[in-house]
Amino acid sequence: MEEHYLKSLFLINSHTHIGDAFIKLPGKKYSVEELVAPVYGYKHRMLEKASKEKVINGMKKAIDLMEKAGTNAFVDFREGGIEGIKLLKKALDGRKIEAIILGRPKEMKYNENEVDSILSIAHGMGLSSISDWNEDIEKIAEHAHKRKKIFALHVSEAKRENIDEVLKLKPSFVVHLCMASKRDIEKVAEEDIPVVICPRSNAFFGLRPKIELLMEYNATIMLGTDNAMVVEPDIVEELKYTIKNFEIDEKEAIKMVSSNPKKVFKEFLI
Secondary structure (H helix, E strand, C coil): CCHHHHHCCCEEEEEEEHHHCCCCCCCCCCCHHHHHCCCCCHHHHHHHHCCHHHHHHHHHHHHHHHHHCCEEEEEEECCCHHHHHHHHHHHHCCCCCEEEEEECCCCCCCCHHHHHHHHHHCCEEEECCHHHCCCHHHHHHHHHHHCCCEEEEEECCCCCCCHHHHHHCCCCEEEECCCCCHHHHHHHHHCCCCEEECHHHHHHCCCCCCHHHHHHCCCCEEECCEECCCCCCCHHHHHHHHHHHCCCCHHHHHHCCCHHHHHHCHHHCC
């Protein structure tokens, strides 16, 4: 893969959580639930205790790394409600990199005023999995669609989830699908719902995205780096890892960080 060719492209990291970049993980193994599940996962406990300055400084370092790696835009799932979005916007002040910001309620429930306020300052909603939510997730999805904003969520990362319940929410895109069945992936592809995969982050948890199966069904695939506390948000390194560890043509892999996300997010990019 020629680096100078990549530099000529508009590179997009389609899934990040850079708010946790300040967190240094203890030297132990974590399951997905132990580390990132709301609201008691290690990450969420650390975010709750951290000062605004600490979170912003971590974000700035993550943005530095992305810019040095040649990333032109990133799609961030932003925790912390309205305040969390404001922290990211402060970290982005004066930067050239574009950010598509997907917020979420501070608590795991639907509040019409809060969701409307989030959608007024963000590009949409980026939620955890349906397993974490009750029927309020349907209200959030409906609200986002009504405002013509993005609605996205994690799906079947560490355990298989009901894909029909996910599809009812009409997501703009989904993330992971590591534990999805062949039929689940076929349904997602039939509905033309783009899928973001995060191979290095998945590997940290002993998981593996089903890239070959997604390609078999002609799904639109995009690459992301996921949690910055687990993997540095370097989309070029993610691309190299994917090419090295999966049966995939280099040209097809490059589309996952360039033309595919550029098409999916075109109306939200400057």
